[in-house]
Amino acid sequence: MSEEQQEEPDEEEDIRYFVRIGQTDLDGTKTVERALSEMDGIGRRVSRVVAANADVDRTATLGRLDDEPIERIVEAVENFADEVPDWLANRRNDFYTGETEHITGNDVSLTRNQDVNRMRMIRSYKGVRHERGQKVRGQRTKSTGRTEGTIGVNVEALQEEMEEEAEEEGE
Numbered sequence: 001m002s003e004e005q006q007e008e009p010d011e012e013e014d015i016r017y018f019v020r021i022g023q024t025d026l027d028g029t030k031t032v033e034r035a036l037s038e039m040d041g042i043g044r045r046v047s048r049v050v051a052a053n054a055d056v057d058r059t060a061t062l063g064r065l066d067d068e069p070i071e072r073i074v075e076a077v078e079n080f081a082d083e084v085p086d087w088l089a090n091r092r093n094d095f096y097t098g099e100t101e102h103i104t105g106n107d108v109s110l111t112r113n114q115d116v117n118r119m120r121m122i123r124s125y126k127g128v129r130h131e132r133g134q135k136v137r138g139q140r141t142k143s144t145g146r147t148e149g150t151i152g153v154n155v156e157a158l159q160e161e162m163e164e165e166a167e168e169e170g171e
Helices: 002-013 032-036 044-053 067-078 106-121 125-132 155-170
Strands: 018-021 024-027
Touching: 018 067, 024 032, 032 044, 032 067, 044 067, 106 125
Parallel strands: none
Antiparallel strands: 018 024
């Protein structure tokens, strides 16, 4: 039994708990597919395609991989838009460059903010809706999306008022 107990800590020592891809630290205790899907701009389908392009088993634990497979994963993430059809990339026909690319990490939120600010500056319909805090994509607004604080009727306050009025009348 002592040999089995010694082997278990050795396996735990071989694992890297954080694997850095781009500007994101990924959890090394999870599978390749699940760890990649935690990155911004990479979902479950994209993580499967990245694992296949990097020729890595998607069910393998990310922290147990050697440096070479991790480098292949990094290259597959960086060159994702070149290896897949345009419809699978998340940034098709970029406004400024006109190219199709797949953005990941912090670039997703930065690019989205730039796009919203550009729509506000040119005063497009969507930009005006963003400014006002209203729904942008054609949803109904008659009964949903209300942001005011009043919700329903405060029954307790009404009962207190009625009791106070009854006391005043009774006196």
